[in-house]
Amino acid sequence: MTDDTSRDVAPGTTRMQRLSTLRPRLLSFARMHLRDNAMAEDAVQEALMAAIEKDATFAGRSGYETWVFGILKYKILDIMRHQKRQGRLQPLEDESDDDAVDRQFQLNGRWNDASRPDRWGNPDTLLDNQHFWKVFDACMVALPDKIARVFSMRELMDLSTDEICEILEIKENNCWVILHRARLRLRQCIEEGWLKGDSR
Amino acid sequence: MMMCKEATRLMSLRLEQPLTPREKLSLRFHLAMCGACRECDKQFTLLHRAGEKVRSDMEKSDQ
Ligand SMILES: [Zn+2]
Numbered sequence: 001m002t003d004d005t006s007r008d009v010a011p012g013t014t015r016m017q018r019l020s021t022l023r024p025r026l027l028s029f030a031r032m033h034l035r036d037n038a039m040a041e042d043a044v045q046e047a048l049m050a051a052i053e054k055d056a057t058f059a060g061r062s063g064y065e066t067w068v069f070g071i072l073k074y075k076i077l078d079i080m081r082h083q084k085r086q087g088r089l090q091p092l093e094d095e096s097d098d099d100a101v102d103r104q105f106q107l108n109g110r111w112n113d114a115s116r117p118d119r120w121g122n123p124d125t126l127l128d129n130q131h132f133w134k135v136f137d138a139c140m141v142a143l144p145d146k147i148a149r150v151f152s153m154r155e156l157m158d159l160s161t162d163e164i165c166e167i168l169e170i171k172e173n174n175c176w177v178i179l180h181r182a183r184l185r186l187r188q189c190i191e192e193g194w195l196k197g198d199s200r
Numbered sequence: 201m202m203m204c205k206e207a208t209r210l211m212s213l214r215l216e217q218p219l220t221p222r223e224k225l226s227l228r229f230h231l232a233m234c235g236a237c238r239e240c241d242k243q244f245t246l247l248h249r250a251g252e253k254v255r256s257d258m259e260k261s262d263q
Contacts, residue, residue, distance in 0.1 A: 018261075025258055032254075066259040109203025117239035123246050127253050136250060154216075155251030161216050180212040187243040 015055065015064065019048055022065055026072050032140055033076050033152045043079055047072040073157060080149070081167055098181045104188060115188055132194060139189035143182060150175060151182035202226045204237050211241045215248055 026047065030040035051058075051068045058067050104115040111117070126132050140148060150168070153159045154175075159167075161175045168175075207230040210223055219227065231238050 029254070029258055063259060063261050065261050069255075069258045105203075105205045109205040111204050111236045116236045117243060119239055120243060120246065123242070123249060126246065127250060155248060156254050158251065158255060176213055176216060179216065180209050183212050183244050183247055184208060186247055187240065191243075 016052075018064060019051060019068065022068060023048065026069070028137075029069075029156070030072060030076060032137075032156060033149070034079065035141070035145060035148065039079065043075045044072065047075045050075075076157075077167065080153075084168060098185075100188075101181050101184045104184060117187065118191055120191070120194065132190075135190050135193035136186075138193060139186050142189055143185060147178055147182045147185065150178040151186070154179055202230050204230075204234060204240075207231070207234070207237045208240055208244075211237070211244050215244065 023044065026044045027040055030043045031037065034040045034043060047068065050071050054071075058064065062070075104112055106112055120126060140152070143151065150164060153164045153167070154161065161172050161179075164170075165172050165175055170178075207227060210219060210227045213219065213223075214227070231241060
């Protein structure tokens, strides 16, 4: 930590600059979870204000960005709990079939020719590729809400299925079913956008 | 004999909790014989790594 403003009540200009640099990243993260621009803006705004107010409590144990990111995650989960209490999330039922998933397979459980997984190439190269991330984002948006929520809590926030079940009040088995669907839908969507897309 | 759809269920479950020895064995057996499922398994792993990258990019300092 090179900045020397940690004792001030209000953050110094360095920290303010870091917050404004961080803001777009926070926003895109919040959007992936909340799937609503206005709500994501609010969550980020609240997180930034909390970071400014609590600046003196940042002890430098972790990086500053990590600390702010932690505040945002907390805000997002708070909003999710609130939405759950208000019944604003559709119930997460797992009994119904998922056609988008079923279409990838034949009745006997083998892959359909059209959706048989292809080689994606070197994972490290892929994860550094801008176009891959564009496709990834578009495919996240294309997921149905409830599937996206469980997937983003699990894979983007790194919550355990236990924690997800507690927040969304679903059974663990339900969680696994939804994650399986999310992964199959995403892999197919990414494969179509990535390998068969026009630009690379 | 386990089919691809069930194999993908186990690949996904494996990212959440350890499989039973029986599940492990039948998944390994299927993957040994099925190239498409081997690719799918790599893709699930990549999605998992993508999540890790999203988090680490969030926490990276521009300083
Ligand atoms: Zn297979």
